[in-house]
Amino acid sequence: MNTPAKDNVDGIRRFLAQLPARPEAGQLLCEMVDAGLDRLSLPGSGQTLQRWRTLAAVAAYDLSLAKLYEAHADALAILAEAAADDIAPALSVWGVWCAEPPEARLDIRTASAEDPGRVVIDGVKAWCSGANALSHAIVSGWNADGHPCLAAVDLDQAGVTVSDEGWHAVGMAETTSVNVHFENARGIAVGGTNFYVDRPGFWQGGAGIAACWHGAAAQLASYLRHKLTGRDDPHALAHLGRADVALSASAAGLRAAAEAIDAEPTADSYRLAMRVRLATEQAAVEVMQAVGRALGAAPLCRDPWVARMMADLPVFLRQSHAERDLVALAQSTLQQAEDGEDGENYHAGEEEWRL
Template sequence: MYDHTPDDGLQHLKLRHGCDLGLAHLVEAGLEVLPLPGSGQTLARWRALAEVAAHDLSLVKLFEGHTDALAIQAELGAKPTPGAARWATWCAEPPDARVAMEEPGDAAPGATVRLTGTKAWCSGAATVTHAIVSCWNADGEPCLAAVAMDQPGVQVTDQGWHAVGMADSASVDVRFDGASAVRVGGPGDYTRRPGFWQGGAGIAACWFGGALGIARTVRALMGNAPDAHRLAHLGAIDAALTPAAALLREAAQWIDRHPRDDARLVALRVRLAVEKAAGQVMHHAGRALGAGPLCRNAAFARAMADLPVFLRQSHAERDLAALGQIVAEDKTREPSSWML
C-alpha cells in the first residue's frame, strides 16, 4: 500500500499505484506526521504532499488540510487532540457563508467558544473528526477555532458541491448551531503567522504532484516505438515539469533559510509557475495519448478531471496582479530572481 524511501537522511512518502487509500489510512499509519514548514525539512514535507497528489488529488486535498491543521496548531501554541484524529482546515471566506464566534469577555487562546453559522467549501466534512475553522468575533475580527465534528451543534449537509472533478473531496457546506469549540491563537493570527504563505506555497507542491501523476502515465503509455509526435509531447511535459520542480526546491530552501520571514513573494511565484506548468502538462498529455486513456484508464481520467478543479484554488489573474505589484514596488533594482 505504501512504504518509506530515505532521501538525504529524511523519510518521504512513496505510494504504490492501484491502492484504494483514504485519509484514515494515512493517519492510522502515522504518515501525516510531516516536518513543519520552515523546520529545515520543508522539501521533505512537499515531497510527501506531491506523492499523495500523484496518487489521488482528492486524497491530497484532505491530507494537506489535515497536515495544515496540525501545522497551524503547532505554530499558534495549541494542542491537537491526541490519537488518530482526522483534521480539516476550513478557512475559505465567501461573503455569503460566515461563522460567528461567541466567546467569554476575557477569552484567551484555549478558551471554550461557540460557533454559529454556515461554513462553505468544507472538504472531507463527512469523514474528518475535527476541523480548524475560520470565524469572526463580536468585534468583527477574524479568528480561528478548533471544533470536534461529533456533536449535536454540527450538521454536515449535502449542499454546495456539484463538481465532477475532485468529487471525492466532497467539499460541502457545514452548519454550526452553537457548536462547542476551542479558540486557537488570537484575532488575525491565521494570516499574520509565517506559516500562512509557507502553507500557500505547499499547495503548489500538491498541484505539482497532480501534474507529475499525469506525466508518469504519459511516459508509461508511450509504447515501445513512440512516434515523433508523442515524443514531442513528452518533451514538452519534461520542459514544463523540470523548471517547476526546480522552483519548488528553491522555494523550500528559501523558506528554511527564512522561517520567520514573509514568504508571500516566494509563494506567489511558485504557485503561478506550477499552475502554468500543470496546465501545459494536461494539454500535452491529452494530445499525446488521445481519447483512449481518457475513456479506459480510470485513474488517468480522474486525474485529468480533478486537476483543473484543484488549480482553481489559485486566484488566477488576481495573483498575477499581486505579484506584479510586489515587483513594481521596488524602484531601485530589478528582482534578484531575474539574475543568473
C-alpha cells in the same frame, strides 16, 4: 501527539501501492492517520522539501486524497504555530475550513469571561472538504469586534450539522466540500485576531499546495512517457518534451522555494509562494495538454486513473486565482521597485531575476 514520521515518502508509497482496492478518499485518510503516516515535518523546520515530496507522492496517487491529506497536515502545522498542538487528540483527523465567501460566515464569540479560550460558533461554513470523514476542523470566523479569528472544533457534537449542500462536482468529487451548519457549537480559540493570514506558515503552506499540483502533473507525465516508449511518433514525442521542460522548471522552483523557506523561516514568503504556485500551475496545464494531444481520447475514456486525474487536477488548480494572482504579484514587484527607488528604478529588485 504522535512522534513525526519525518515525511516517510517511501513508506507512504508502499502503503498506497499495496492497497487491494482504492478506498474512498476520506476513509483512506483515516487509515493513513491510524498508520502514523500523517506526521510531517513543519514548514520552515529545515525539512520543507521533504514535506513537499510527501504531499507530491500522495497527489500522484489521488488528488482528492491529497486535498484532504494536505489540509490535515496543514491543520497540525497551524496548531503547532499557535503553540496549541496539545489540543489535537491522538488519531484525530483534521480539516482547515477557512474560505470566506460573503454569504457563509461564522460568528465566533467568547463563551465566558472566565475562560476566554473557549468559544461558541454559529453560522454556515462553505467549502468544508472532507466534512463527512473528519473528527475535527480549524474554522475561520469573525469575533464580536468584527476581526477575523480561528477556532478548533470537535465535529462530533450536537451543534454541528454536515449538510449535503453546495457540492455537485465531478472533478475532486470525493473531497465532498459541502456546507456545514454551526449552532451554538463549542470550540477552542486558536491564535489571536488575524493569526491565520499573518503567520509565516500561511504562505509557506500556500506554496506547499503547489507540491500537490506538481506531484499529480509529474505522474501524468510519467504515464505519457510509458505510453510513448518505443513509439516513433515525432508529434507525440514533442509533447513529451514539452512536459519535460515544464516539469523540470516546476521542480527547480519548488526546490529553490523550499530552500529559501528553510533559510528564513520567519520571513514573508508571499512573493515566493505566488511565484511557485503560478509557475507550477502553468506546468500542470502544459502537462495536461501534452497528455491529451499526444494520446488522444483513449486514456481519458478507458483508463480510470487518467480519467479521474484529468478531471480532478483542473478543479484543484483553481485554488489559484489565475490572473488575479498575477496582478497581485506584479503589484508587489512594482511596490518593491518604489521602496528601493534610487534614481534608476528599472534596476530595483533586479537581483531576484539575475542568474
